[in-house]
Amino acid sequence: MQLKLLWELQELDLSIKGLQLKIEEAPGLSGVQEVKEDLENLENNYAEKENRLKSARKELKQMEFEEQSIVETSNELKDNMYGGKVSNVKELEQMQRRLDNLADNKKQLEEKIINSMELIESLEEELGELGEKISRAREDLEIKEKQLADELDQYNREVERLQVQRDELTEKLDQKYLEKYLLLAQKYQGKALARVVDEICGGCRVFISSAQRGHLYNPSSMVYCENCGRLLVKLD
Ligand SMILES: [Zn+2]
Structure with a gap:
């Protein structure tokens, strides 16, 4: 017995x-850690791109402001040149050179503005995709964490149940x-x-x-x- x-x-x-x-x-075995790491990488990537987008937008604003000021300066110069106030040929030539320089600067700036706009657009697109991936990973993590908690709960209850049986048994031994x-x-x-x-x-x-x-x-x-x-x- x-x-x-x-x-x-x-x-x-x-x-x-x-x-x-x-x-x-x-x-x-639950995969919780893997999803957590993936999520962290995605969030870091998102934060980094978001910063790049912020500085790209700031840079674009500065360039647009600069472009505006070139346009204003050029208009002033033109007004002075053609307004009849300046008749000195040498002075007029100087003004024309300045005007040409300004036009060159504006052209270069406009190229930079286009590039900046393209960069902003692609960053916005990447951020959109990353955002979707992040929300999917968060949902996945939530599901996996819930599954793990349920599983552990079940095992722990089973251990408790067996422990009670064990106590009863050892009393008879x-x-x-x-x-x-x-x-x-x-x-x-x-x-x-x-x-x-x-x-x-x-x-x-x-x-x-x-x-x-x-x-x-x-x-x-x-x-x-x-x-x-x-x-x-x-x-x-
Ligand atoms: Zn044996």
Whole structure:
């Protein structure tokens, strides 16, 4: 009877151990960490592009302002040249050169403005796409975190349930058996007991000697496998 209870205890302990391993491994298997890392990369990328967009918009504004001021300066020059106020030829020539220079500057500036506008447009597009990816990753993370929490909850409740069974069981066990079991369990990775089926030790697959077989039917005797040292139990 005690051996049968010990066997049940071993089964329970192995189940608890298995569940504890699942609890340990669940976060790694859940994919939560991977999604978190992906999300972080996406958010960093987004922040970096957002900064670039901000400075590109600022630069564009400055260039537009500069263009405006070139237009104003040119208009003033033209007014002075053609308004009849200046009649000195040399002075007029100088003014024309300035006007030409301003026109060149304006042309260069206009090219830069077009490039800047194109950059802004592509950054806006990239940010839009990144934003969508980020919200998808956030949804994915939420789902995976929920799944993991549910899974852990389920395992923990199962461990609690088995723990209650274990407590009930150990109360029925004699101290002598329990101590022996715990000692052997430590030595054999939780498998202190081995079932004997067809006269073979379930722990090491070696035949039980005929001398030992007789003792197996005595419920109060503790018989150990001569080969592996596990406590042998013969269940009906
Ligand atoms: Zn054995």
